[in-house]
Amino acid sequence: MDLEEKLSILAAAAKYDASCASSGSEGRSASASKIPGASAAVGYRERAGVCHSWTGDGRCVSLLKVLYSNVCCFDCAYCVNRVSSDHPRSSFSAQELVDLTIQFYRRNYIEGLFLSSGIFADPDIVMEKLIETARKLRTEAGFGGYIHLKIIPGAGAKAIREAGLWADRLSVNIELPTGQSLQKLAPQKEGPLIFGAMGEVSETEREYQRDRKTMRSVPEFTPSGQSTQLIVGASPEDDRTIINLSGSLYRKFGLRRVYYSAFTPVGGKGPPDPRLPALAAPPVKREHRLYQADWLLRFYHFSPAEILDGNTPFLDTLIDPKAAWALRHLEFFPIEINRASYEELLRVPGIGAVSARRIVETRHTGGFGPSSSRALSFDKLRRLGVSLKRARYFITIAGAFIDQTKDAARLRNILAGLDGGLQLPLFDF
Numbered sequence: 001m002d003l004e005e006k007l008s009i010l011a012a013a014a015k016y017d018a019s020c021a022s023s024g025s026e027g028r029s030a031s032a033s034k035i036p037g038a039s040a041a042v043g044y045r046e047r048a049g050v051c052h053s054w055t056g057d058g059r060c061v062s063l064l065k066v067l068y069s070n071v072c073c074f075d076c077a078y079c080v081n082r083v084s085s086d087h088p089r090s091s092f093s094a095q096e097l098v099d100l101t102i103q104f105y106r107r108n109y110i111e112g113l114f115l116s117s118g119i120f121a122d123p124d125i126v127m128e129k130l131i132e133t134a135r136k137l138r139t140e141a142g143f144g145g146y147i148h149l150k151i152i153p154g155a156g157a158k159a160i161r162e163a164g165l166w167a168d169r170l171s172v173n174i175e176l177p178t179g180q181s182l183q184k185l186a187p188q189k190e191g192p193l194i195f196g197a198m199g200e201v202s203e204t205e206r207e208y209q210r211d212r213k214t215m216r217s218v219p220e221f222t223p224s225g226q227s228t229q230l231i232v233g234a235s236p237e238d239d240r241t242i243i244n245l246s247g248s249l250y251r252k253f254g255l256r257r258v259y260y261s262a263f264t265p266v267g268g269k270g271p272p273d274p275r276l277p278a279l280a281a282p283p284v285k286r287e288h289r290l291y292q293a294d295w296l297l298r299f300y301h302f303s304p305a306e307i308l309d310g311n312t313p314f315l316d317t318l319i320d321p322k323a324a325w326a327l328r329h330l331e332f333f334p335i336e337i338n339r340a341s342y343e344e345l346l347r348v349p350g351i352g353a354v355s356a357r358r359i360v361e362t363r364h365t366g367g368f369g370p371s372s373s374r375a376l377s378f379d380k381l382r383r384l385g386v387s388l389k390r391a392r393y394f395i396t397i398a399g400a401f402i403d404q405t406k407d408a409a410r411l412r413n414i415l416a417g418l419d420g421g422l423q424l425p426l427f428d429f
């Protein structure tokens with residue numbers, strides 16, 4: 001089989017993994033990584049963010065995303081590479097992957113590598129193949145671009161620790177929200193091994209951070225941290241279970257990201273796997289709302305219980321989770337924009353983290369505020385990036401409302417775009 005054919009098989013086999021992204025990376029050059037033997041840098045990124053490329057649903061597309069091998073002895077029902085699938089099989093060698101990555105990088109097709117694999121042998125042997133690829137890229141090809149390695153379930157602590165020295169990011173996929181679903185759909189995978197690997201990464205990250213405080217030359221360990229992927233809709237768990245799980249992964253293991261992947265039935269000959277639900281279409285709307293809820297966990301200081309309380313198992317598909325929280329807590333509003341704290345501003349639909357910060361800064365530097373005769377105007381708010389179309393129902397400016405609607409059902413329709421609402425006044429306050 002020639003390389004092109006291998007690439008087409010092994011890139012197609014990797015496309016269902018959503019857990020790749022290079023966000024949060026500071027980047028590294030071969031020399032800056034303090035890796036002994038690392039040669040001159042290829043693909044050194046000056047600063048974070050330059051290699052990001054996202055699809056509409058949040059997936060990173062600027063990496064060469066492939067499997068080392070799609071031969072797998074596991075039988076995960078949702079996966080195209082499961083042992084019972086009749087898909088064509090192939091494997092790279094580490095050198096082939098190094099050559100491909102460098103070639104693609106030089107042609108400007110990619111800025112990094114995302115590498116995972118089917119489990120074709122003992123997990124430590126498979127993990128060593130991924131590590132060997134990354135090691136060769138760093139030390140022989142001098143590649144300083146982004147590398148994301150998948151941790152193979154069951155790989156030992158020694159392999160995980162070495163992988164983190166070559167990779168910017170590590171990830172181990174949790175795949176399903178509960179042990180019962182894992183047992184049913186991925187019977188060879190074990191929850192404790194997955195959490196154990198996450199714990200190993202976070203513990204090693206902490207060790208390196210501690211060492212850096214007392215020692216001069218400490219190598220980087222996964223500078224972009226770790227992430228995971230959860231499949232949504234392949235098992236019966238509700239959104240509350242998923243959000244609670246994500247909250248605890250962020251808390252316990254310091255994960256940078258949880259990626260949500262709407263369950264997509266994978267092709268293949270023969271009848272569909274009876275363990276899987278028969279969905280008319282992948283639940284992409286649900287995936288999107290989960291990403292928004294995740295954003296609230298990470299940047300808006302919401303707790304999982306605030307996003308979905310005991311009476312609400314699923315996110316509202318018509319409005320975003322922050323708007324849904326606001327409608328359940330109308331007693332919290334209106335917020336006086338000239339007085340509200342940053343935390344209060346974050347709770348207002350239509351005010352994002354950036355505009356909340358700008359409001360606080362502008363009040364501080366511009367002498368606006370309750371004790372001043374100057375007040376922020378609607379026009380000013382618009383210029384600070386506030387979406388007045390949404391925020392107008394939840395704020396006052398110098399005591400004045402734009403719209404005092406307290407009817408939660410009507411507000412929901414307006415925020416969902418089902419009701420036009422009132423026209424914004426043209427005058428400035």
Ligand code: SF4
Pocket residue numbers: 072073074075076079080081082083117118119186
């Ligand atoms: S372990 Fe499961 S999810 Fe991973 S490649 Fe094998 S069948 Fe697919």
